[in-house]
Amino acid sequence: MNFFDLFFPKKCCGCGKFGSYFCDSCIKNILQQDLVCPNCEKNSIGGKSHPLCQKRYGLDGLWSLGIYQAPLKKAIQKLKYKFVSDIAESLIDLMIEYWAKYTPQFIDEIKKDRGEGWIIVPVPLYVKRQKWRGFNQSALLGKILASKIGLEYTEALKRTKHTKPQVGLQGWERKKNIKNAFSFNSKFLNPNSNILLIDDVWTTGSTLKECCYILKRNGAKSVWAITLAR
Ligand SMILES: [Zn+2]
Ligand SMILES: [Zn+2]
Incomplete structure (x- = not known):
């Protein structure tokens, strides 16, 4: 146990038991x-876009750790x-454990073309909001x-427009918002990259779809959305 844990002990996000974020x-x-x-x-096996649903600048797949309910x-x-930023590490560990256990081929696939693959x-946060909050959870x-x-x-992406929080907006309002x-940070991305686009929650998907559109318009080959919850 380190000094920080002594004053802010980890508590289970489900039942409140001390010791870890998830008992x-x-x-x-x-x-x-x-x-x-x-x-x-x-439903789609592995979260892959159905061939008939696939759009030119659309997502190739969606993978989420779980559904948006307690304790997630x-x-x-x-x-x-x-x-509570160290919770991020526990969540990522769960994600990797899940892949290793149930879909090892997913890890093989994303690690296959290392270097150019x-x-x-991350989905970027508007600068002002990031300053206020101190960090961007998706980047973390x-x-x-x-x-x-x-x-x-x-x-590879920058947020250029201040948007209203998506919470409380209807599907079409979210899309418009x-x-x-x-915008695209060109210096950061090679053309033909395969991208795992990271965000915390998939709600209507409008943010992730818009990010994917920008990435693909700028040469990304395939884009998968990876979120903690859906
Ligand atoms: Zn618990
Ligand atoms: Zn479909």
């Missing part, structure tokens, strides 16, 4: 529902609004994931 019994409540196609949100919901809220890109998650599985991490909110 052995609550960890089972991080439900990995069937994965869905990011376009029609109907609580963990994300702690990370995002209470700035899969790159981790992306950096941890990249270092743990040995992939490149790059901030987020339109043209991002």
